Amino acid sequence: QFQLAESGGGSVQPGGSLRLSCTISGTPVKDDGITWARQIPGKRREWLSSITPPEGATYYADSVKGRFTISRDDANNIVFLQMNSLQSEDSAMYYCYIGSDCYLGSYCGAPKGPGTQVTVSS
DSSP states (O other): OOOEEEOOEEOTTTTTTTTEEEEEEEEGGGGEEEEEEEEOOOOOOEEEEOTTTTTOOEOOOOOTTTTEEEEETTTTTTEEEEEEEEEGOOOOOEEETTTTTTTGGGGOOSOSSSSSSEEEEO
16 A cells, blocks of 8 residues: 655745655555646646656646656655746645556546645735
């Protein structure tokens, strides 16, 4: 049984950057697809990016392509989401998923981790 925990969120001004971390235990990150998604209260969860096992190919939603970068640290079992040029519309709770849940834009079920809040405001 795996466990995951998101961290790294915070408050930034428009144009700023944050790096989110998804720390996973119980399974090697290189053996599963890992996905980042976000949710604004009252709206459905939005797929953002996935990284494939084991080669690490990356895929992005149009809304974040060119601004967000997903990467994987196999040694420490962490998946990152580097977020640049943040805008107010990026304010949301961010979650990571492992396996087929939410993978490559598929349905995102209930998150398994606590999430990390990102707020972009001047």
